[in-house]
Amino acid sequence: MTVRVPFVLATALTQGDAVPQGPGFLDRALQALVDGIQFGAIIAITAVGLSLIFGTTHLINFAHGELVTIGAVMAFFLNVGAGGPGWHLIPSAIVAIVIGALLGGLIERGLWRPLRNRGTGLINLFIITIGLSLLLRHVVLVFFGTRPQSYREYDIQQALDLGPVGITPRDLIIVVLSVLVLLGVAFMLQRTRIGTAIRALSSNPDLAEASGIDVDRVVLVVWMLGGGLAALGGVFFGLTEIITWDMGFRLLLLMFAGIILGGLGSAYGAMVGSFVIGIVAQMSSLWFPVDLQNAWALLALIVVLLIRPQGILGQRERVG
Amino acid sequence: MRAELAKLSFEPGVAKPDPLLVVDGVTRAFGGLVAVHVEHLEIERGAITALIGPNGAGKSTLFNVVSGFDRADSGSWTFDGAPVTGRSAHRVARRGLVRTFQLTKTLSRLSVLENMLLAANGQRGERLGLALLPPVWLRQEREIKRRADELLDRFRLSRMRDEYAGTLSGGQRKLLEMARALMVRPTMVMLDEPMAGVNPALTQSLLSHITDLRDEGMTVCFVEHDMDVVMGISDWVVCMAEGEVVAEGPPHAVAKNPAVIDAYLGKQHDEPGTEPDHE
Amino acid sequence: MSEQDEQALLVAERVFAGYVPGVDVLCGCGLLLGPRELVGVIGPNGAGKSTLVKAIFGLLRIRSGMVTFKGKDVTNLPAHTLVSRGIGYVPQRQNVFPTLTVEENLRMGTYLRPKEFSRRVATVEELFPVLAQRRAQKANSMSGGERQMLGMGRALMMEPEVLLLDEPSAGLSPRFQDQVFERVKEINASGVAILMVEQNARRCLQICHRGYVLDQGGNAYTGTGTELLHDDKVIELYLGTLARAR
Amino acid sequence: SSGDGDGGEGGGDGGGGTLKLGYVLPETGQLAYLGPPQIQAAKFAVSNINKAGGVLGQDIPELTGSDEGGQEAVAVQSADRVLSADVDAVIGAAASGMSLAIVDNITGSGVVQCSGSNTAPTFTDYEDGGFYFRTAPSDSLQGPVLSKVIREDGHNRVAMIARADDYGRGLMQSTKQELESAGARVVLDETYDPEATNFQQLVQQVRNSNPDAVAVIAFEEGTQILQSMIESGVGPRQVGVYGADGLRSEELATLVSPDDPAVINGMKGTAPASAENQQFVSQLKQFAPDLTELQFAPQVYDCVNTIALAAEQANSTDPADFAPEMNGVTKDGEKCTSFQQCKNLIDQGSNIDYDGVSGPLDFIEQGEPGQATIEVYTYDQTGTLKTVRTEVSKGSG
Amino acid sequence: MDWSVILSDAIRSGIGPVAAVYALAAIGLNLHFGYTGLLNFGQVAFMLVGAYGVAASVSTYGLPLWVGVLIGLGSSVLLALLLGLPTLRLRAEYLAIATIAAGEILRLFYRSSWAEPVTGGVFGLQRFATEFYDISPIPRDTYGFWLVRFTSRDLWALSVAWAVVLLATALIALLVHSPWGRVIRSIREDEDAVRSLGKSVYAYKMQSLVLGGVLGSMAGMMLAIQNQSVNPDSYDPVVTFFLYTILVLGGAGRVFGPIVGSILFWALLTFFDSALREAIAAGYISPDVISAPEVGAVRFALVGLGLMLLMIFRPQGLLGSRKEMLLDAR
């Protein structure tokens, strides 16, 4: 085994002790910003579904992370899993999204709807999501195992050199796709009938029912949408990072932070908030140790709430 | 009281003989919409003042600002001679100015009685240290309970005394809200549409209760759309429209004021209490 | 069933319903709404008026008893099905979508028939001009009365066959109260059957064909509007004498 | 661990009976992936011992297992459960933090505790009544070798990144010291939150520090870090990349890049020797075909064997009797490498020196290996794991 | 399958010191959430500062244990004040996430290399509570009744812990049935109403936060003392989730809810573990279906399922009132 003397080293040696300098602060900041946007996009994609579910049913869904994981794991199974069909990642991802949507729908039909109809309180529902999260997470653990895995395609790519910053084509496409999907969701909410219904429902469910909206159906759609988006986010997450049995759970707090930071009940808020969280996390390491990334992102949340208790896009309610 | 007030000139912002609440130059705007713009307003001590005005005139907003639930863009106000401008809501209430809400705020998972007990002021047992020593507050508690029961009786809520307040009907909530405010024994109460949704037969007996309170020296200011009520008990009427005070005066004078009729009453009401025009 | 029952549009019979298990708020009350009829329901606070309307409209489970609409059993059907069959409802509390704008609130009125929106919005906005000025305002920032108007406006957008109104005039200034009652009469005259719960009992009974007095979950009195208006017992117990006294 | 056992309370069941073992190892939580190899290794050891006739003529019964769960409270409850099954020795916990949470309870009950993966230096001088042992070498043994390998390859500007936990920080610190005293510059020593979801900035820092070698002290998340490093142009093709035991895996190449295993060609690393014993690896894989990872499996295997041999030596399954024998059976005597072999020697009355599958062990007075065989590994063109050499480390003096 | 083993495991867990610690932390949370309506998801942060207050004072600064306890209490008060400042104005869901974030921030800082000189960073701190065991009046032996046995060490720890729990319960019972309790329960329902009646909502919330936080920190201290070890990673949000689970299992807003909940929770957790392993050992479940390393995962999956079923079939918790819950549901 010969030792490769790296190019950098060679130059370093020829220049004696004049140590090669890394990129300047501005370049590093730009790179961190780009990374932050990419990270934010993934948080946003997963958080929007969570925010929609919260909006329509006021359910704090602690099991949302597991929907993300299951999406990623499903795509993995179809893509490289032992006993799986070994499809290319794109069809695998599409099927995984469909499965995610179906799973979301199934949970709503089989669990939340009957519970809602029985008038189960929100706090109970929320504890049930903790139970569900435990259940799903550990079922994934049993089937997927404890090791991290990657998809077969797009796993290692040469970064594109865009001036001071570098980003791999894969990440670039993920960012672009995420933004497109987010815009699509925004458009749907604002312009389509089902979007209006979703917003009406989150505003006043009884009145929505009294306006002729089939509340159960809309909630089902929201859950399927949430499940699908979570699965998509999971695949993206698995692509840029890695697939593990608890990946979604680890992301959960950041998703919530994004939603809250942006202002509850507003899907745009969730998007904006997620990007802020992603960017703060990545940029913080320009000054601080990397292991405190998330701490700064969460601190940003608290600082924003100190200044704007209703979140960035949230609205203060009128008293009296 | 009425007699004294009747001597004043009936124009917006007129000075009263013994004002309890004095509002000066208060404005509050939401975006481009100026919800409240009151140059000067005095509320007479020991009188019942009705605040009327079309929907969206700024009555509730004025209440909110004065009671510390909303901030004013400018202006100042004093209560009982002391400046309370910008004070937080509970400070204002502690000075003796208590308000109710147009959209009721019941404490759902407390019993109706507890809703009442909460309101009493100066409770020793509400201090964290003393709460641990029941003997210190038990006597006071009994006394408060007695008062609460009296009021509940008056407001026909005795039957619901031990029910969760969350089970009350819309009108009952209004009643509870008012009774609770009275529990505080305030110097002045501001009632935001206290009778909306309350059964007329009950309204009547409540009105007599309010006049009793006035006779005991309490100052009452209320927003109401039921002109029968307004005409029935108020000593003075203030009419707002588009954020400004447009008329002031004794009930009958205001009811005849063309500006008021135009902005507020509509044609049918020049003569309140007309007989049915049905069939 | 009597002959009248058969013609009736909406019938509730011996309805038992409540919120807490084991406690019935409605104990066997019922009512009947004929085609083109305007029926008022009055009664003291907590009598169960709102509960009755909610039960009829499928927002609260009926434990026993029956509701029929045009002769078909609609007991415990979900509310949105009733809407699609032509029943509209304005709740007593929380009758707007607080986080939606005025215009979106009105749009919700024509949710099932979006194309009708532009036609109907004009009439509603004519009735309540504030709504036209505030199209982009969020409902939760509006004053109490403005919300009430918006709530009514939304229901009027529906142009249903039967309209259930829970205290439509509460919180409105006298001028708008008058308009609401007039408008209700007009709508009724145009063929819509209306069931109206009102605390402004006098005004309500003045325009109603028939009235029910509810007390403690059961029917206490029924009769035509004028009958009830002049019934001494009803006056003493439910209408009060304030308005007359002066 | 120092001093002799003081008898404790109620541990074990007197001299004669069967040797009962239990474990507290991670089946869930953060470190769940460290669980399966250790659990299977313990079971494998027991099965081999029983095949050889058991301890003092009696089979070791089924292990009483329990989950360490990554939560102190869960670990404590689990340890309680295991203890209440009257075990004589507990294997675990995997994480140093969890071991610390349960060590007092276990050793205080007079039960032997042996961990195969606690590398934190704290344990060396921990007051455990002589009941705590570990077969994993303290970080101070591996660091010097890692540093030496990096220096040998001619690198002077070393970037170090490590898990921010006791393992990562411990190993990083000891390596860094060595590197610096050997004259290299550590241009970056950054730790990362092992629960982090994203390592881009970490890798950017590596890039920005412009190193000629990068040492990655990671467990499973190392795969992800390597991927990012390769993409950012600080992979094995550009600079020297070094791993520690966490990145020593037959499958690393396929995990990093299923299609192009050559991307990690040239990457090197150090790990406590275990692959040396190819036989052990293949047998263990036969025993537990599902196992993909072998992290700390040899160490745990040796824990079990050492305990069994100590009991044989003491002729007692009472921890108070055999705990003092634990150190002795690993050093100074006739060499033997399997339970069967060692037991025969004991039966013949010889003093034994058990050399385990994880190394020569040779416990010092504190109940841990005083030296370790460290393997230097590398990955070749095809991503295959290759042993460069092994060397015995006695720490940095 | 040996049921007596399963049973004894479950009972020991349910009445063991860990259950007492969680009960105490849940009592604090009950004050926050059950009575005041503060959706505090950062209770674990109070445990963290309590535990480290003791550990760092003794280990790092060499102070006596009782001073450490005082410092732990002091830091929890400080934390409550700092945490309350930005969060108490927030509405429920915002508060929940802000407090969970605060807890994580704290954990991450305590484990960072910056803090290492004081907190031991990722290495944690050990061996600081020997004093506590030195004063134990219980002679070394094992004690027990029926199927359950404890060492003298555990018995001492658990007696002290449960004694503290009972004291705390008595304190809470007194408080919530006093006028003070009435105010905080009212705040849970509608702050503005309380404000309009002249009570300083902020002050009451702060009092509740401090008091519940102090209880939480005491729980943390007890945990630290029991294990003689602290490690930041044991104070992650999952602990708070467990606490909520305990609270709701027992019945939120009920004086004895946390105690009942904690006993039940830990007994169940161990029951599943024990029963599964016994079933495998006895051959009822083939190791092919659940292999040894999977037992832990299956156990937590079952716990999750059990939790869901309990909430579905007894939504008000063991001690809660169904009527009250229905009101809440609207």
Ligand SMILES: Nc1ncnc2c1ncn2[C@@H]1O[C@H](COP(=O)(O)OP(=O)(O)OP(=O)(O)O)[C@@H](O)[C@H]1O
């Ligand atoms: N959500 C609820 N939960 C429990 N009980 C309720 C609920 N809503 C109403 N009730 C009970 O049902 C009874 C009838 O209430 P309802 O709202 O129907 O009265 P109402 O006749 O509409 O009175 P009002 O004129 O004051 O609106 C009340 O006494 C109340 O105690």
Ligand SMILES: Nc1ncnc2c1ncn2[C@@H]1O[C@H](COP(=O)(O)OP(=O)(O)OP(=O)(O)O)[C@@H](O)[C@H]1O
């Ligand atoms: N937070 C807010 N944001 C925007 N506009 C507001 C807000 N609060 C009040 N307004 C507007 O200010 C005006 C005054 O409202 P206010 O509630 O004071 O009216 P009001 O006199 O009480 O009417 P009503 O009799 O209908 O209750 C209304 O037009 C309302 O829409």
Ligand SMILES: [Mg+2]
């Ligand atoms: Mg108003």
Ligand SMILES: [Mg+2]
């Ligand atoms: Mg009603």
